[in-house]
Amino acid sequence: MTRVVLTLLGLILAGPALAGTEMLCQVPEGLVQADFAMPRVAAALAAKRLEVAVIGSASSALVSPGGAGKSYPSRLETALVADLPGVAVRVSTYAKPRQSAAEMQREIAGILATQKPALVVWQTGTADAIRGVDPDEFRTALEEGVDALQAGGADIILMNMQFSPRTESMIALSSYADVMRFVAMQHSVNLFDRFAVMKHWNEAGVFDLNAATKKLDMAEQVHDCFGRLLSRLVVEGAALTRQGEKAND
Numbered sequence: 001m002t003r004v005v006l007t008l009l010g011l012i013l014a015g016p017a018l019a020g021t022e023m024l025c026q027v028p029e030g031l032v033q034a035d036f037a038m039p040r041v042a043a044a045l046a047a048k049r050l051e052v053a054v055i056g057s058a059s060s061a062l063v064s065p066g067g068a069g070k071s072y073p074s075r076l077e078t079a080l081v082a083d084l085p086g087v088a089v090r091v092s093t094y095a096k097p098r099q100s101a102a103e104m105q106r107e108i109a110g111i112l113a114t115q116k117p118a119l120v121v122w123q124t125g126t127a128d129a130i131r132g133v134d135p136d137e138f139r140t141a142l143e144e145g146v147d148a149l150q151a152g153g154a155d156i157i158l159m160n161m162q163f164s165p166r167t168e169s170m171i172a173l174s175s176y177a178d179v180m181r182f183v184a185m186q187h188s189v190n191l192f193d194r195f196a197v198m199k200h201w202n203e204a205g206v207f208d209l210n211a212a213t214k215k216l217d218m219a220e221q222v223h224d225c226f227g228r229l230l231s232r233l234v235v236e237g238a239a240l241t242r243q244g245e246k247a248n249d
Contacts, residue, residue: 025225038237056123075227163198
C-alpha cells in the first residue's frame with residue numbers, strides 16, 4: 001500500500017474522531033463570540049507571524065505527565081496553526097500559582113518588552129475571589145493592566161474564572177465576573193466567559209466537572225476545547241477588523 005493511500009486512509013479514519021471532538025466543544029450560539037475587533041492580531045496575520053502571550057494562574061496548566069503540551073495555551077497554539085494556514089504562531093505562557101490581578105498587572109511591562117505579543121490572553125479572578133480582594137481594587141488592577149497592554153500594542157482577551165460545582169457555594173465569584181464583564185465592555189476588549197462555558201458543559205452533561213480533578217483525560221479534553229474556542233474567538237476578532245476596514249474604504 002502506497003504512502004499516499006495510507007495517508008488518505010488515516011484521514012478517513014480520523015474523520016469521525018475529529019467530528020466528535022468538534023461536537024464535544026460546542027457551546028450555545030453567542031456564548032463565545034468576538035464583540036470587538038482585534039486590529040493588532042489582524043496586522044500580525046497580514047505579516048504572517050502571530051505572537052500570543054497567556055498570563056494567568058495555575059489553571060493555565062495541567063498537573064500530569066506532558067501536561068504543558070496538553071494545557072489550553074498549547075492547545076490554542078495547535079488550533080491557531082490549523083485555523084491560520086501560512087501563519088507562524090507562537091503562544092508563550094506566563095503563569096504563576098495564586099497570582100492576583102494586581103500581581104499579574106505588575107509583570108505586564110516585562111512581558112511586553114520581552115515578547116511584544118500582538119495578543120494577550122489574561123486569565124484572572126479566582127485568586128482575588130479566594131483572597132477576598134475588594135472588587136473595586138480588582139477592577140483598578142484590571143483597568144490599569146488593560147491600559148498598559150493596549151498602550152503596548154497588544155489586543156486582549158480577558159478570561160474569567162473556572163466553574164466548579166464542588167466550590168460554587170464556597171467561593172463568591174459573581175462580583176469578580178461582573179467586574180470583568182464591565183472592564184471588557186468599557187475598554188472594547190473581548191471576554192472569554194470560561195465560567196459560563198464550563199457551567200453549560202456541566203449542566204448539559206458534556207463534562208462531569210465534579211469528577212474533573214480525578215480524571216486527567218477529562219481535564220485534557222476541557223483544555224483542548226478551551227484552545228479550540230479561543231482560536232475561534234481570535235479568528236473572529238481579526239475578521240471584524242477586516243470588515244471594519246472594508247466598510248471605511
